[in-house]
Amino acid sequence: EIVLTQSPGTLSLSPGERASLSCRASQSVTSTYLAWYQQKPGQAPRLLIYGASSRATGIPDRFSGSGSGTDFTLTISSLQPEDVATYYCQKYNKGVPLTTFGQGTRLEI
Amino acid sequence: QVQLQESGPGLVKASETLSLTCTVSSGSMSTYYWSWIRQHPGKGLEWIGYIYYNGNTFFNPSLNSRVTMSLDTSKNQFSLKLPSVTAADTAVYYCAREHTWNRSFDFWGQGTLGTVSS
Numbered sequence A: 001e002i003v004l005t006q007s008p009g010t011l012s013l014s015p016g017e018r019a020s021l022s023c024r025a026s027q028s029v030t031s032t033y034l035a036w037y038q039q040k041p042g043q044a045p046r047l048l049i050y051g052a053s054s055r056a057t058g059i060p061d062r063f064s065g066s067g068s069g070t071d072f073t074l075t076i077s078s079l080q081p082e083d084v085a086t087y088y089c090q091k092y093n094k095g096v097p098l099t100t101f102g103q104g105t106r107l108e109i
Numbered sequence B: 001q002v003q004l005q006e007s008g009p010g011l012v013k014a015s016e017t018l019s020l021t022c023t024v025s026s027g028s029m030s031t032y033y034w035s036w037i038r039q040h041p042g043k044g045l046e047w048i049g050y051i052y053y054n055g056n057t058f059f060n061p062s063l064n065s066r067v068t069m070s071l072d073t074s075k076n077q078f079s080l081k082l083p084s085v086t087a088a089d090t091a092v093y094y095c096a097r098e099h100t101w102n103r104s105f106d107f108w109g110q111g112t113l114g115t116v117s118s
Helices: none
Strands: A004-007 A009-014 A019-029 A034-039 A046-050 A063-076 A085-092 A099-101 A106-108 B005-008 B009-011 B018-025 B033-039 B045-052 B057-059 B068-072 B078-083 B089-100 B104-106 B114-115
Touching: A004 A009, A004 A085, A009 B068, A019 A034, A019 A085, A019 A106, A034 A063, A046 A063, A099 B045, B005 B057, B005 B089, B018 B033, B018 B089, B018 B114, B045 B068, B045 B089, B057 B068, B078 B089
Parallel strands: A009 A106, B009 B114
Antiparallel strands: A004 A019, A019 A063, A034 A046, A034 A085, A085 A099, A085 A106, B005 B018, B018 B078, B033 B045, B033 B089, B045 B057, B068 B078, B089 B104, B089 B114
8 A cells, every 4th residue: 555644744834935745655656646635624625736746727826746756745836825724645546545645734824 | 617516414323324425517427437535523535435437436445345336427426325334434525526537636525524423
């Protein structure tokens, strides 16, 4: 089973700062199958990034994804107050279980 | 814009069956996977399984084969049944559309809280 480990657990930054959120996989993950989600309190998750680096429809360009193999990063270039949320990475692979999520990074601004 | 909406009893007694339905508005169910994901209170996301538009299913083995899913394309609905529930099954249950080629979840329902009572 491939395990996704996100760090840090909590990130506290100021408006306008740059945030870098890490997602490390215990085994290599195909970049096509790595995604990032944003979940605000009381809401469903929202897809931000798919294929490791492609922004989903309607996602501001301050959100970007990068990485390959076992190390992936979500970057928020200039934090806005509305970016307060928990962020999850997710992978798919042909082992079981097919889909797993990281434990999340909570972003405080 | 695709919208998903979960429905079903919010309160289930222990040892009974949790049954949820997801209604998909706008668009065809073809060529997508239709998934269920749950989130225990204050915890992260757990993938339960999917049903493909052709009826094929695949589940998370952590649920010990308790899960069944079904699909009714004429009503644009898919369903989850989880029998023999315990308190550990209390969670918010989300339905979501899973993209065929990159396996990301691009549309989600708002979620429904399923509470198991003793």
